[in-house]
Amino acid sequence: MTVHGYIGLGMMGSAMxxxxxxxxxxxxxHDVNPAAVxxxxxxxxxxxxxxxxxx
Numbered sequence: 662m663t664v665h666g667y668i669g670l671g672m673m674g675s676a677m678x679x680x681x682x683x684x685x686x687x688x689x690x691h692d693v694n695p696a697a698v699x700x701x702x703x704x705x706x707x708x709x710x711x712x713x714x715x716x
Contacts, residue, residue, distance in 0.1 A: 664689055666715035667706075670697035682706045691715050 663686075667678045670692040682688045682705035690701040691709040698708050709715045 662687055666709070667691070667701075668712050668715050670694070670701055675701065678706055679704045689715050 665678075665681050665686055666689045667674050668691050670678060670690055674690075674692075675697060678688050678690050678701050682701065685705075688701070688706040689709045690698055690706040691712055691714065692698050692701075702708050
């Protein structure tokens with residue numbers, strides 16, 4: 662299964678992450694703002710602890 666990784670969940674990153682996650686894609690997400698990561702997880706993404714984990 663392909664996993665899509667997002668580093669940076671601002672306006673663009675969060676929108677792309679949400680679109681993929683809500684349509685069933687596997688998404689790994691990281692941001693310096695924990696609230697942004699929490700929002701992505703609520704929409705179906707998996708939280709990454711670091712940028713290295715996403716890469």
